[in-house]
Amino acid sequence: MNVWHVYARYYNFGDYALGVGVRNLFLKYYNSEILFKLKDVHSLVFDENTVDQLNSSADMLLVGGGGLIHGFAGDKWMLKIPDRLIPKIRVPLIIYGVGYNQFRGEGDIHPRIVENIRRLQEHCLSFSVRNDGSREELLKLGVDLPEVPDPGFFVDGDYARPPIEGDFVIIQLANDMKHARGFDDESLLSHLSDICRYLLGKGYKIVLCPHVRTDDILGRQLIANMGNPEGLTSWEWFDIIRDECTLKGLSYYKHAKMVIGMRGHAQICPAGMLTPVITLGNHRKHLDLIKKQNLPDHYVEVGDPQLSDKVIMMFNDILANYQSIKDSYGNSLAHLLETSSLFIRNLAEISGKNNLP
Template sequence: MKRLRLFHFDIKTYGNYGDTLLFEAVRELFEGFAGGDAFEVVQSRQLRDPVTPRLVDFINENVDAVVIGGGGLFLSDTNPNQRSGWQWNISLDLLRRIEKPLIIFSVGNNRFIDQADFADPFREHVNLTLEKSVFFGLRNHGSVETIKEYISAPNRDRVKYQPCPTTVSSYLYPDLYQAEIPHERRIAAESIVGKRQARAGFDAGKIYADQVDVLEKLSGEGWRIESVPHARADMGFHDLLTERGVVSSEHVLWGSRDVLYKGIEYFADLPIILGTRGHAQMVPFGMGTIPLSLYVHHKIRYFATDIGHADWAIDPRKDGFQDTLYTTINEVHERQPELRKELADVRQRFFDTSMGNLADIYKSLTGETVTPSFRALTPPERRTAARAYDASMRFDKMEQDNGRLKRELNKARKDLELAAVPRQSMTAGLRRRLRPLRKKLTGS
């Protein structure tokens, strides 16, 4: 069996726990498939950085296929660029030059509620990306259906469902997973309502206050309330919980170089979580936690629907929100043992889908049929993976710094060349504009 060499366009960061774990989980899912004999990720780059001709040459000469994802990459105003119209920062010309098959894996349509449509060249770019792909998998059925609107009719059936690897974390980290946990009144909370939600009519101050009121009431009834901010933007809600004296303990999942697996370990025995981020649903769910969410983004409703509980995506704009939230939390607590078993069955389906998709990908690339199986990392291998993740992230940072320096040097050269233009060949207006630059460059 040939082990295929993969290049991975990812996003490594310690600033958002969902992204911190997600792209590592993608790598571990590929490399654990078929006992570790089918795939190997040999190189990666930040997908938000501009793809260069040199990088395309490296891909064409050194790997068998290219993985893009996962994550909510179909979004125009995070990493805005005119090359693609979405987060993968590659021009149409360079995309055409890639000779190796693409694997779009567990990507999401991340458009916010009432957000403007994608601009050119998104439609052309996403169709070309699909045409060059052996697999085009999106992380929820809502994304599958909404992205099809941009795909040419003959290719729409090629858009497949591929759950986020974080939703099957109990299979990636079986030694950390706990099938049964204490039936206790305990809930963690995370919340961010940002500018894009505000433009759609969500009132952050009111939504935060409503949640805190409910959590404070639960605390008074003997519940343990824990704060689990996933990113810096979550700290406003965390501070509000703290000021009100509601928080029993805090578990900050961002900003630390040793955070990669800390969330997984924390969620292993957590009964319930309340959040607004997509990965504040998916990561806890992957370890057995019951995910309750506020419907402040389409992806929240998409995922809740996929796990059979659209009612767990609660709309904070509706009348009676506090009562609905309070009632839902208590109902879920009462049914915790049966709900954990139900969600374990959903997770099994997600894992089976993932194994089937990886088998299809391997067959498409090699023509060889492989029986799906999986080998999870051992604890020592996880420690090695965490060190490799940190080293790769520092290398990416160095590459970004080098690229920035090159751009600054090129600009300085042009400025120097312009400053050296003979005075007699300049217009009066150009001489006036160059006078400050000459002084800056010559120190006179």
């Protein structure tokens, strides 16, 4: 079975990772004999030729996950299928676990995007959104889509431990859209320096895990500001961003003692591998996810004037209750996996494509 898998592949590690989660789920619960052809939603523009190529070479168009519902170009969103071409897609179309990703202060998506989503919903075998409040945001605009767990929860594997001696903590920064995320460099770097000094003083190694190029710039600035202390390092973004290194990157999240993260998939992927997370909130979706899934509430706004003190307090709370917190993650994950498997098996049954053993 040949499947075009369309998702965000524009040099963001979190997006690469959730692509792994989508394929894990569909291989296990939809059809065990899928051959995926990977397509970047940023560069793929559907015109007549693209639709003809899709219809002649693929058995299904699978879109997702990721925060694709974002009005980054006025009246267009990241999936660029014009209304007039939607009826010409003859293969089953599944849009799976995508997110409503408007940042604070951006307002709602354009009415033309809403209309395009409605038309796609009518044509799709299934159109679902991820479990981070996206459904509720779209309901406000009159669009009712089913909700599924973010596929980033399902990226676990038998990953070898990265070459780091002793316990280590990941710090994952976000350094784009600063006007919407609610922080300034000087204040954030000061708090992070305090956090790093505390962790290093307790004997932990620290690994910075930039997901995009701009994250790496901020992380390098943190290291320089602290005088390049022993035990504080960063993974090599130019290495980790390659497809063949995605699982290598996930191994850091799997084997970390804890994650202190700003991006959504630094919150989701480690939780799916039972690694406790402290979320530095900077987007609506971060807190909505915690509330909806009843995850442990280790959350602080990134612009909080007591950021470092609160993170250190949460760090010690997690250590004091480490196994019970991992058990809580495990209980949540079991429910999320059951929900996902039932949803995808139902899609397979509807489409008649389920040839699982």
